[in-house]
Amino acid sequence: MVGVLIPFLMSAYCVFSITYLFPEIANAMHVSISELSFAVTLSFIGGAIGGVVVGMLADAYGRKVGLVISIVLFSVFTMLAGLASNLLELYATWFVVGFGVNSENGITYPVIAENWTRGRGLMGGIVQGLYFIGLMIDAAVISLIPQWRLALIIIGASSLVLSLPWVLIIPETVRRAGITGVKYGELFGRDYLLITIFGTILVASAFLLTIPLVSLAPTYLRIIDAKPLGLWLVALPIIGAVAYGLAGYLSDVFGRDRTLIALSIIAVVASALLSTTSAITTLRYSIPYSMVLAYFSSSIFAYLGIWMSELYPTRVRATASNFVFTLGRILGGVGPTLVAMTFIENLGFGIGVVMMICSVLALISTLILRSAARSIALRQ
Secondary structure, three states, X not given: OHHHHHHHHHHHHHHOHHHHOHHHHHHHHOOOHHHHHHHHHHHHHHHHHHHHHHHHHHHHHOHHHHHHHHHHHHHHHHHHHOOOOOHHHHHHHHHHHHHHHHHHHHHHHHHHHHHOOXXXXXXXXXXXXXXXXXXXXXXXXXXXXXXXXXXXXXXXXHHHHHHHHHHOOOOOOOOOOOHHHOXXXXXXXXXXXXXXXXXXHHHHHHHHHHHHHHHHHHHHHHHOOOOOXXXXXXXXXXXXXXXXXXXHHHHHHHOHHHHHHXXXXXXXXXXXXXXXXXXOHHHHHHHHHHHHHHHHHHHHHOOHHHHHHHOOOHHHHHHHHHHHOHHHHHHHHHHHHHHHHHOOOOHHHHHHHHHHHHHHHHHHHHHHHHHHHHHHHHHO
């Protein structure tokens, strides 16, 4: 359990660290915050590519090989980002950080699916909730080390030292078949085509629901001068982390599909409340409370990596889980920017509208996936 949790936490610790350093880096490089923020978009694009590439290696040569490659990439390139002398170098290094982080995440899901006989959903929810914990650790570390270059070097180095030893204790579950020995075409074969298509839609919907919410909500709460602001900024990530663990546990008890259907319906309600309270001036005092329900409903993301891994056979599991996450990672990168640009006059209303569309898509996709999974089970 610790061998899975520590590297995943370190990946979140690395990939979000730059967002706390934007003002210092912008001042040092004489660029705008918006120019810097493109590095985050590039990290998601790098993750979309890296997830598939390293996922294929993990299916062909073993989970440990894939995890070691991923950890080295995101840790070393976080350190190298601290040495960047210009914006292009920072873009390049952060692209590779995302390449490594999302590869590590995508391989972790199959590791859990293959080593846990019970409680996979709970474990998946806890693991995904570590993103919120990573944000908190970043905030603490950077408050102690405000010098951005030193902060990135220390974050990358500590990630490498803390992550790599734990990979050694993770049991290997894949034989070394080699790239040509894995039938990657199974993802698009008769048995798994529907799962690949609607799994991709479901995961993309979850990304586009969650990433703009957690990225833009703090800024929106500042804009509307929500009080007490400090309390809300701390409370919302904690609610998210707890909700992710709870969603995973409920999926173990009631089933992945049933829990996701319930969470999608809650997300529809949350999105309607957020849109309404943001649009009506007299209701704006209740926006933070709408955010609570929105953060809770974002736990539709909690165990998706585990469920997607469970739907595919071991021989292509890492590749498959990373493939269905590809579109979501791209949308996760561009989503906040698109929402901010489209709904510049009312950010909260925009977040609510996007949440509504995504929650409905998530509900429809879950229903289709449930049917497809049952059909495969009957044929087998």
